[in-house]
Amino acid sequence: MKEIAIYGKGGIGKSTLSANISAALSMYGKKILQIGCDPKHDSTRLLMSGKRITTVLDYIKCSSPLDYKASDILFHGFNQIGCIEAGGPKPGVGCAGRGIITAFELLDKFHIKDNYDIVLYDVLGDVVCGGFAVPIRREYADTIFLVTSGEYMSIYAANNILRGIQNYDGDKCRVAGILYNCRNVKHEDQRIHAFASAVNLPIFAKIPRDDTFARAEKKNSTVTELDNNSTLSRVFSRIAEKILAEPILYPACPLTDEELEDVILNEKTGTPSVSVSAAAVQAVSETDTDRSPVSQPQYDSGYLSKNVLRDEPLHGCAFNGAMTMSIHLQDVVILAHSPKSCTYLSYQSISSSGRRRLFERGTLLPSSLSPNIISTDMSEDDMVFGGMEKLTDTVKAILKQTPKPRAIVIISSCPAGIIGDDIDMAKALAKPDIPVITVKTDGNLSGDYLQGMLMCYTELAKQIIDLDVPPASDTVNIVFEKVVAKNTESNFEIIRGYLDKMGIRVNCRFLCNTYYDALKGFCSASLNLLAYKDYTGKILKDFFTKEYGSVFYEDPFPVGFMETVNWLRGIGKFFKKEEAAEKIISAGRDDYEKRIAAVKKILKGKKLMVITYNHQLDWILRTALDAGMEIAKLCILNFSQDEGFSSRLPEIADVPLEEDYDRQKRIGDIQYYRPDILLSNYESSAGCENCIADTIPMCPDIGFFSGLILAERWAGLFNMNLEGAWKNDQSLFNKYYPR
């Protein structure tokens, strides 16, 4: 597939030329896709018989990712040419450059280009910012044309475009030449030749000023469609032939402003002109022609967070999610391509749990307390001129430092994404022993915190895991521990204690306090254990199963008595360690039964109501039932990180359950159900005068006694019947601390 970008000043006629070139190329039997990258979205109008088509950006604005269909943005016009318009905001608002980037991301996810022989990008006049430079990034256009007339501003714009190309390419060759669109201005030929000579480019074609354009325009068609034998049609036909003949490509050698003025306005000549390649035009035989309609591309959604998938307000940003996860590769450097504030906000969310843990319990969590984070500290200048130079310099500086990191992971913020910095380009700086890995979150442009976690998980896995590692017997990987929870390490120690007793070793904790090489050797473990089986846990399981054929144990880390019994039996069975598992269970059961009998004396018959973000509650409900309690109502709040309440307890089949619970109903429900205990994630006394309000942890402790410990607390509260006189002092706070 060939990808051609046609750049030129606004109003120079590049949309008309692009449409006519597409039409001419299609006459050679090629499947053509034209993508208009101008916010005024009229690039494909002549190919679509004057019909305006839905732009990609309008589509994104009004549709949910779940409903995305390629046919909604891909249209077919003259000679089955595929037509897409990126679109953009109204003039004077928003950021059109960012719009181009967003539109291209969607097109990539559809793999739309896969069905075409040639893709032609018609791009707004000048390389005005990183967004408009997207088509000239190396992964897109392999051939670039500059459209210009002899007017100074048009040539000035062409020269600017060469500057943009040079920024990306250095001295690589991608420019095919100049499409000289005559305006019949004074000394026009002279100027174009002088410019072409000065920038060392051929004049690929001269398109005369011709009334045929006007006639075709009036009919909303290309000149090819209007009259395939006209003189002008033959011009485009020749252009098509030359494109198909693989023209020689040249590096971008822009002039300085002073040189340009000298060459054009003062008519000084530059370096000797390059002659246009004389490569023979190869006729395209009719047998090459394939007019079958293109198949409809499928949307490759990747792995999407619930917020992104459901098109909900985003909670947090992907940059932060990716930063938080990536620091758990303890021997790599995390390079945040961002202003200082973005890095700082992430650093705070990473370090806060570690600081608190250190303060409260004297525990040291190295990943949290001392993450290997560095920031490019993007400045105002970088926002205007682009931040790639600073990124490159920072990567080079890290590579020189000792001790050397095992790898560099670069994560991009939203300012970097908005200005169009392409962090993937920094991969070229990698050393044989220090790979450069990128997670292109672009702040919240790719989604919420959870989306960033998912991107980090999947990108690090894809870029680091080695498929060719030998298997290691009796080993497991642990997948998706919640790194910001207070009990992550204590829960891990409980699991490791169980595994040790069964002679099973932990290979890699993905991603929690681990190392580059442990992740590289991920595939050596024979079984994978999910710590949590919520929305993200399920996605990660799917990812590893599909991409690596990984085997997962069905249930997550066990929370509560029965869950722990079943989990231990399952793991014991998989590794043929049943006897060891039963020993652990037997010890736990004796203890559980004694303690539940004690609390039952107090809790029997008490009514429990739960309002929570937690979507898995069996661990606490089972204990409540074992203690003889009655479940009054389950109210499940919408939670950005999970969905779909589920339970395996037949006893709660008749319990009133309300998902997406409305907070306004709380007081009414309390009055109606009259619970003895109201459990929620944050304690509130509102409406709860006659019951005990207590909290339920978002990430409960695992093991036999998770629910029992809470039940023992309630029993204690009932026994003591204490509330605390401080609760009466709210009026004093209002009196002495006016807000």
Added chain:
Amino acid sequence: MISPYLTSITPDSFSGLIFGFEGIKNTMVLLNGPTGCKFYHSATVDNQTLRQMEFDPLNYPELWYFGQPRVPCTYLDKRDYVYGSKDKLTEAIRFIESNMNFDLMVIVNSPGAALIGDDIRDIAMDEIQSTPVLTVETPGYSRDIWDGYSAACCQILRELLPAGPRPANTGTRKKVNILGMSIFHKYYQGDCQELTRLLGLCGIDVSCILCCECTFEEIRNMKNADLNIVVDSVYGLEAARLLEEEYQMPYIVCPGFPVGFAAAESLICQVCSRFDLDPAAFVTESEKSRARAYIYLSRLNSLTGLPKGAKFAVHGTCSQCYGYASFFICYFGMTADSISVLDLPKDNSRPSPHYEALCRLLEETSMEDSLKKDILSTDAELVFADGNIIAKLKARHLDFSGIEISMPTLGYTDVIPKTHLGLSGGLMLCEQIINGLMFR
């Protein structure tokens, strides 16, 4: 594990702006940006200036509060970066205006939103006519936090102070404003109380402590004061200069954060001298404080020979470093192992007077090498820094006592307001140092 690459990652001007505006009571700071930029700021201001009765997310609606009591936001996403934020901003303003009570609204663009180029002032003015509205189009990228805070203070003074000349103070008591204190200063409540107490002993009232839990009304009356006192120069000097330029208000700048007895004596006596007031009541109080410190230090010294010669390290702004270091060196006789200055002079620019004073102090005591020593390489017995630095050093299993002087905290909740400033601050530090030293 490899070495950390950065000494400290500090907040920038974006946070400085939000903390500055949030320092005015009953002000609604609306963040025009994604929730990712909101959560930290909301949590921090709520923690520093508790105003809501309960922390139940159900009390703070998803839109626009996202379960947090402060700093609502417009939750921008990728579409808004393309099409502009007008719709969401308008909707948020309408909701807040209909449902919340506030004296002043401030709309601050996030770093990403600033790149869209929306005319947020125009959008806000279309919606709110009866309440003052300030807007910040560009929060600054990677500039220092005090730049943002200082910009917030100056914008407030420019846009909110009533026009007209400064009225003469006709009351019997002199009035001062305090500049350069923010709610991001770790012990700001205790600091404000202490400075107010010490000035009060000399018959001087504090009119307004700008952007540090002040009221809208106090700001509007700032011009009535006789003098502005800049406590922390990087945070407050710009505002003092503006008030001098616009309203001919005189100001004095503390040579460093007024930490310790001598610094408090110097500041209060300087202010009294300007007003021709007798500082006798303050001097008595200072003597009492010194006397109380003396007996404990004397006992420590008898048993251990300390605190003389004990090595310390400080990490903070130049003003902080000078204030703490001079107290530790001159009063306790301790030695500086590492003085880690956040706002070092930039290349080719003239050092600030504070930096020069710090250098002089360290040179006179032959401790100038401490300025070159990385705080993360210190082997000091006492480390005065933020919670992150203390935690990083702890993670290296170093044997020291960490004493927090700035945010973020390790997690201790201060119910009783504490201070490191003035006489109470001198005693507090004395207590922390005695308890932090190892009895050998």
